[in-house]
Amino acid sequence: MTFLAIDIGNTRLKWTLYDAPRVGATLLAHGAQFLENIDKLAENEWQSLPAPSLMLGCNVAGEAVRYRIEEQLELWDIQPTWVYSSTEEAGLTNGYDHPTRLGSDRWVAMVGAYRRMLRAVAEGAPARPVVLVMVGTAVTVEAIDPQGRFLGGFILPGHGMMLRALESGTAGLRVPTGEVVPFPTNTSDGLTSGGTYAIAGAVYRMTEHLRATCQCEPLLYMTGGAGWKMLPHMSGQFELVESLIFDGLLEIAQQRFGLAGS
Template identity: 75%
Template sequence: MTFLAIDIGNTRLKWSLYAEPRPGTQLLAHGAEFLENIDKLAEGAWRNLAAPTRMLGCIVAGDAVKRRVHEQMEIWDVVPQWVVASAAEAGITNGYDHPTRLGADRWVAMIGARQRILRAGPARPMVVVMVGTAVTVEAIDTEGKFLGGLILPGHGIMLRALESGTAGLHVPTGEVKLFPTNTSDALTSGGTYAIAGAVERMVQHVRAHCHAEPACIMTGGAGWKMAPSMSVPFELVDNLIFDGLLEMAQRRYAADSALT
């Protein structure tokens, strides 16, 4: 029973084909495309791919992009399924005011992080950070309850906002410095430390609320940019959303089998 996991963010579509829908299974193939190129998947990266038996995806890019992906998947006899956040699933309880309005990527990443912690040892509180086009910083207690989270702009959005809103300010590429002495470094350092500060503040909140030191797990395409500037211990995980999709798929399909 091969399984296709798809993660569609604001910039790219990432996919992985696994031997089975369960954590730890064999990865058979994987790839990524910018959203403007996804109409070429059926004739490109997916053309000679073994047809998946099951599929589960996570999307934040909107219905128009989802329809384009469905068109590319018509080469296979597989029913597309997409994650919508719920009140509880796979060890996480959703504390959002309106649970279904929580972004699917945030929900799936928290599920992946929770299972990662449980496989490594006893349960503990967590701060889950995704660094991409936008940045999210989530708080989860020891029992797996999502307490709430922060959303802030990623590096690119911050810099473009400054460029468009500030006369004469152009955004070249700078470096992160302790004491920036030019505009390029000041911009890059400011954005980086803003994200690092948000993570540090959330770690403080979770530590005080749970009376325990939280595990901090970071993921996202721009996570590596943050690594040298973090002020709290953390683990950088490349494919946290795929970890979450595999966990959700295993539980969902086991439940379906039990019903039949």
């Protein structure tokens, strides 16, 4: 029973095909495409894939993009199913004031992060709070307590968005190709370092908030397409888990479709 998982972000669509909708499933194929090029997936990347039996996805790019993907999914006889944020999923409780307004990618990634912590508990580790950082077009910094309650999260511009805002609002500045250094001595390094440390500072503050609230050391996870760029500049021992949204989709699929994990 093959399973297609789809993550539609603000810039790219990423997909993975597994041999089953369960945690620990074998990865059969995967790919990514910029949103402007998704209308030929059925003709190109997906044409030679084995037909999936089930599909589950998350989408933050809007209804028009979802319709375009559902047209591509007509290649197979499957019912498109999408994750929407809710009050509870896979043991995670949503503390947002309006739970359905939380971005589905954030929700799915938090499911993946929380269940990852629980698997460590099953192997003898203590339950711990979780800080989850997603680094993409935007950056989100989420806080989850050891009991699985999402306490809240920061949202801030991604690095590229910060730099473009400075370029458009400041005469003479151009998006730089600088380095991250402790003491920048040129404009390019100053802009690159400033954006990087702005994100790192927000993450540090959330980590401090969660440590004080839960009175124990949080687990630190990072994901997203630009996570590898941020990782060297973070305070604390972050684990980079590039597949976290897909891990969350597998967790949700396993519970919704009723298959046992491995």
